[in-house]
Amino acid sequence: MKIRHFVTAAVLLVTGLLAAQSKKVVVTGLRAEAVEELKAAAPGLTLVMAEGERLAAEVADADAILGTISPRLLAAGKKLRWVQIYSAGVERYLSPELRANPIVVTNCKIIQGPNIADHAMALLLALTRGLYRTLPAQKTEEWTRGQHRLIELSGKTAVIIGLGGIGMQIAQRASGFGMRVIGVDPKDIPYTPLAAKVTPPDRLDEALPEADVVFVSAPHTPESEGMMGRRQFELMKRGSYFIAVSRGKLYSTAALVQALDSKHLAGAGLDVTDPEPLPKGHALWKFENVLITPHIAGGSDRVQERRTALLKENLRRFAAGEPLLHMVDKQKGY
Numbered sequence: 001m002k003i004r005h006f007v008t009a010a011v012l013l014v015t016g017l018l019a020a021q022s023k024k025v026v027v028t029g030l031r032a033e034a035v036e037e038l039k040a041a042a043p044g045l046t047l048v049m050a051e052g053e054r055l056a057a058e059v060a061d062a063d064a065i066l067g068t069i070s071p072r073l074l075a076a077g078k079k080l081r082w083v084q085i086y087s088a089g090v091e092r093y094l095s096p097e098l099r100a101n102p103i104v105v106t107n108c109k110i111i112q113g114p115n116i117a118d119h120a121m122a123l124l125l126a127l128t129r130g131l132y133r134t135l136p137a138q139k140t141e142e143w144t145r146g147q148h149r150l151i152e153l154s155g156k157t158a159v160i161i162g163l164g165g166i167g168m169q170i171a172q173r174a175s176g177f178g179m180r181v182i183g184v185d186p187k188d189i190p191y192t193p194l195a196a197k198v199t200p201p202d203r204l205d206e207a208l209p210e211a212d213v214v215f216v217s218a219p220h221t222p223e224s225e226g227m228m229g230r231r232q233f234e235l236m237k238r239g240s241y242f243i244a245v246s247r248g249k250l251y252s253t254a255a256l257v258q259a260l261d262s263k264h265l266a267g268a269g270l271d272v273t274d275p276e277p278l279p280k281g282h283a284l285w286k287f288e289n290v291l292i293t294p295h296i297a298g299g300s301d302r303v304q305e306r307r308t309a310l311l312k313e314n315l316r317r318f319a320a321g322e323p324l325l326h327m328v329d330k331q332k333g334y
Contacts, residue, residue, distance in 0.1 A: 023319060026050050026058045028067035029086060037308065042315035064318060066311065069105075071097045082318055086307065087298075088112055088165070089247065090328055091220050098330065105328040106314060110165030111307055115300035116271075117169035120215055120245045121177075123269025123291050127241055128153065132267070132291055149266070154178030159211040161227070162218025162246060163189055163198060164334075170215050171195055182207045186223075201227065208235035213243060216272075220247035221333035228252065233259035239266045245297045248274035257283045260290065271297040 024046045027035050032049065039047050050058040056076040059065055064082040065073065074080065074097050081103060085093055088109040098105070126132055130148035137144055158174040160167045163183035171181045171194040183189060183198040184207060199207050204227065208214065214236060218224050228242075228251035236242070242265055244251060253274050259265045267289035276295060284290055314324050328334065 023063045024048060024061060025064040025066060025315065025318070026055065026062045028055060028065070030067070034308065038311055038315060041312035042319050044319040045315060047315075069093050069098060071095050074098055074101060074103075082106070082324065084311065084314060085328075089219055091247075091333055094330055094333060104324060105330060106324050106326045107328050108307055108310060109326050109334075111310055112298045112300075112303055113165040113169040115303055116166045116217070116245050116297040117173050118300075119271060119293070119297035120170050120217070120243050120269070121173045123243050123245075123271070123293070124153075124213055124241060126291055127267040127269060127289065132289060151266075156180070156212035157182060157210045158213050158215060159184060159207050160195075160215045160217060161185075161201075161204070161250070162216065162224075163187075163195065164217070164219075166246065167215070167217040168192070168194065170217055174215075179212075182210060185218075205232065205235055208232055209237065211236050211240055213241040216242075216244040216250050217246045218250060219334035220249050225249050226252055228255070230255040230258065233264065236265065238264055241266055242268040244269070244273075245271045248272040248276055253284065260287050267291070269293075271295055 023044070025048070027038065027047050027049050028051055030049075035047055035049050048058055048062075056073060059073050059077040059080065061079060062077055063079055064084070065077065065080060066084045067086055069083045069085075070093075074095070083103060083105045085105065085107045088107055090105065090107050093105070128151040130150055133148060153174070155178060157180045158170075159182045160170050160174070161184045163171065163185040167183065167185070171183065171192075174181050175194050181195045183195040184201055184204050185198055186201055189195070189198045201223070214228070216228065226249070230252065233242070233255050242251075242256065256268060260268065269291045270284070271293045272295055273284065273292070278284060278292060284292065310325060317324050
């Protein structure tokens with residue numbers, strides 16, 4: 001009896017190992033050395049690099065793909081069970097075909113939170129401390145004083161639209177500067193000392209009159225598109241600031257231009273715009289008190305380290321049949 005049980009257990013173990021080894025993962029968009037590092041972390045998987053025209057052929061018998069997905073690849077990958085996206089935003093990948101498919105999609109949310117939050121605060125500080133004026137004067141060697149409206153952040157109120165992986169990091173930094181934080185998020189956010197209160201998006205208009213600065217750090221979804229329009233900018237305090245670091249489609253560019261033209265806003269910091277890239281001649285370029293960076297807030301010297309750690313862990317979980325990290329709700333879009 002004991003021998004039969006031992007044999008049965010051994011067969012199950014071997015079967016499980018073979019099943020894990022049979023899982024094929026197609027990797028795109030990474031360097032060879034990075035893929036070798038992932039292979040070492042998930043020895044039970046077969047990782048195959050592929051780009052361009054080879055992708056569809058390799059995906060045909062693959063269980064997962066890292067880096068991208070499209071209707072064409074989805075149709076080719078009959079066995080696909082998992083797609084890992086390298087970015088936090090997934091809207092450009094969520095085709096109707098993918099939304100309707102039971103395949104699991106994971107993203108890289110949260111890992112870019114620290115650097116994007118740093119960037120958001122850098123934009124705000126450059127505005128409130130007048131750096132947008134003093135730095136250009138340095139080129140002409142001018143020492144000018146008494147012409148700056150300098151603001152301290154302590155005691156001011158920050159309204160953060162999107163209190164997820166990025167927004168919570170912004171809240172941490174804003175709190176560190178002595179700011180009061182109001183979060184706006186559709187989720188039931190657990191209590192956090194970083195936010196005085198959290199309100200749902202349909203009550204955004206109630207929070208905006210309290211804002212000395214509004215940070216936009218929410219994902220782009222049909223519900224969030226255009227949520228900062230003319231009415232919302234008008235509700236903000238006169239002399240307040242607007243900082244956008246997630247997606248440009250969350251705010252009306254025309255409404256922002258109007259709020260700046262009327263001097264209702266003291267300034268804006270934009271890492272994201274609509275359209276992107278912002279074309280030459282666009283009205284936003286003309287404002288001295290608008291700081292524009294070319295969608296670079298996601299970059300840092302450590303983000304790749306965090307992304308690699310996440311990929312390793314999800315590959316390990318996939319091999320072991322465990323729940324994956326950062327699963328995307330395909331219907332909600334994040």
